Amino acid sequence: MAIQPPKGTRDFLPKEMAVRQYVFDISREVFERFGFEPLETPAIESWELLSKKGGGGEDIKKEVYYFRDKGNREIGLRFDLTAPLGRVAANNPQIPKPFKRYQIGPVWRYDNPQAGRYREFWQADADIVGSEKMDCEAECLVAAATILEALGFRDFAIRLNNRKILNGIIEFLQIPKEKAPDVFRALDKLEKFGADEVTKEILKAGVKQPKARKLLEMIKARGSPSTILERERKKLDTYSTAKQGMDELEQIVKKCQAYGIARKLIIDLSLVRGLDYYTGPIFEISVRTKNDIGSIAGGGRYDNLIENYGGRWTPAVGISLGIERICEIMDSEKMFKHLETKTRVFVAVADEGLMENAMFVAQKLRAAGINTQIELMGRPLKKQLEYVDRAKIPFVVIVGDMELRKGKYTVREMAKRKQGLFTLEKIIKVLGEKK
């Protein structure tokens, strides 16, 4: 048997890459339109960064691909694109603020691979470093929504919450503050494992049963911004952290109204997000598909991360699009018309002695920007046409003696089994246009 890719990883053959490139290109284009600038960081990061308290958190640490390099340094593969950005911001205080960057790339987590979960997966992130204003949250959300709409997603919802509201609830229930990270990590598993499992974990964190029950009760609030925020204010506004959290969400809602995406917003107090670094508003975008509701983007504010990595205190917020889920849904919902190949035309030769003429034709087509293949295997014409059929290349230009005498070439449109004789100029014009 041939050597396989490592467990939890996979190859993307050209047909799959077509969807992925389409998603990458649109993400990049929209991010740049919103004034985000490209950044690239290494796949490898120091264990110091990956394991830092107040970073990804204990659960993530267990999932990091960890090893030692040949200099015995502890390193690992990045588990997200936010931690590297935090490191870059800490190391480069000279960058003018706000620093708006996007990054599209793979991240690695040693998760149990199941349907649709991989150990290497791609994210497309946009973050704004240096501002505490809720304008930034709104901008991240509207950029993500613009990408999703450009990709053809219609029925998506943006769930919003604030770690400050959750902290207010913790305060209200008189749960000691230092238990918050463990409690939040437990709550994050609510959707996946259900209330019983989560209650067990909360008890394990040292919270008593009645408080755990009350906590799960309180975070059930979910609905449109106007109803939820007003109702919850009555309960929690005396807790200054919670009040600030509500005020911030109100700000975000207001900005999203101006950007025309407010109708997508849902306040959901059960939204927690698993990573330890969040400090303020958090959000998640999910899409309803035939069988399922899938989360396709998420993010939030992490005002202490950059200081935590050794930089000066710098507020920051960002959003991350989950490329794998997006591609999967686009695929299963047939939101993308698959191209079998990026090649538009194949230059075939009737006789191998005419290869140089064929090369001349291919060169002209390529110079005109037309994606062109040429015969490379010395096959008889019949075999060449069989290949074109199997590779689903839409057009063939045939170079033969008759053609050369007439100064014209046979062009066949494969799907229609239609052909005719045309000058090279005409061929370039027609194939260049139809793209």
Next chain:
Amino acid sequence: MAIQPPKGTRDFLPKEMAVRQYVFDISREVFERFGFEPLETPAIESWELLSKKGGGGEDIKKEVYYFRDKGNREIGLRFDLTAPLGRVAANNPQIPKPFKRYQIGPVWRYDNPQAGRYREFWQADADIVGSEKMDCEAECLVAAATILEALGFRDFAIRLNNRKILNGIIEFLQIPKEKAPDVFRALDKLEKFGADEVTKEILKAGVKQPKARKLLEMIKARGSPSTILERERKKLDTYSTAKQGMDELEQIVKKCQAYGIARKLIIDLSLVRGLDYYTGPIFEISVRTKNDIGSIAGGGRYDNLIENYGGRWTPAVGISLGIERICEIMDSEKMFKHLETKTRVFVAVADEGLMENAMFVAQKLRAAGINTQIELMGRPLKKQLEYVDRAKIPFVVIVGDMELRKGKYTVREMAKRKQGLFTLEKIIKVLGEKK
């Protein structure tokens, strides 16, 4: 001190990313024009693949980032993009041949980092799987040359050799065949370490002194295809492997003539290439810069690799562009006019109460495809303009009371310190055009 990236790796800030994206975009566009299709493979590969005999070879094995995953599987980071392609081809015999793919991505080698050498570096590869014809070698070379020319490289040379000629010389000198890999790996270091060092290594491989001297003598042949091939034929044509190697090079030269790049070719019998998997023609593209001659691309034929990885025997050839060296040279030779930012315009507000008007303007500009930033920090106008200056954003649109009353906006061209009042339609037209 802030946490640093691991030794031998680095971050690419937006300004550096601008050159890199430019190189990636042109590479991708040209590869697709030549009918290469995109492929993506994981960063992680099994140690079985990375260490396979007849693959990268002993020297590369020492440089692989090796570790065990949490399931105790031996894995590592890919050292090139050819080995993963070989694995994909071995696993997917159903793909129609020739299978032409390109891949642009990072690879990792635990080299000693020195000036211009990094442990994570990017390659842009194009390969053709399934054909023994020299048309493929020519196509790889002309695709690479087209990319280099599109990037602005003029003075580059393509050095050509053939492992079959080198094998013929080994045969001629009656050096046992099984010593060839060690001898080739030694010869590959000729340029870097000089003849004395290389001789030592050849002796260590078990070759006697006179033969080692004669070998170094014979591979000195270097010059234009017409002179070298004719002269060397006289010496080596009785050795059938060497003759076949010469015939192949002649074929490549002929095809390159048809494609108009033959004047770039130099036959250089000292060209070896370090990796063990090469079986036929090998090549390297180098460019003359102010102080140096730098290799910026290389590749060759590896007909046995796919079988070696457990697939059926399938011939293949490819070329790899060294992105780091290309970007470095483009930078130092000022071949790229640096953009400080991808943002074209900043929407400033005279008063924070007008943010919603500013958001309206930004949304219109973005909808017109113009890369737009908006104030996100609640700063006074003066501070906003200072930021625009520092971030080198070329235009500002100012939203103020006066502007709103007149239904026009102040536009300032930062470099010229010139400003005027225009309608939004006019602004979109002008900023959209000047791109």
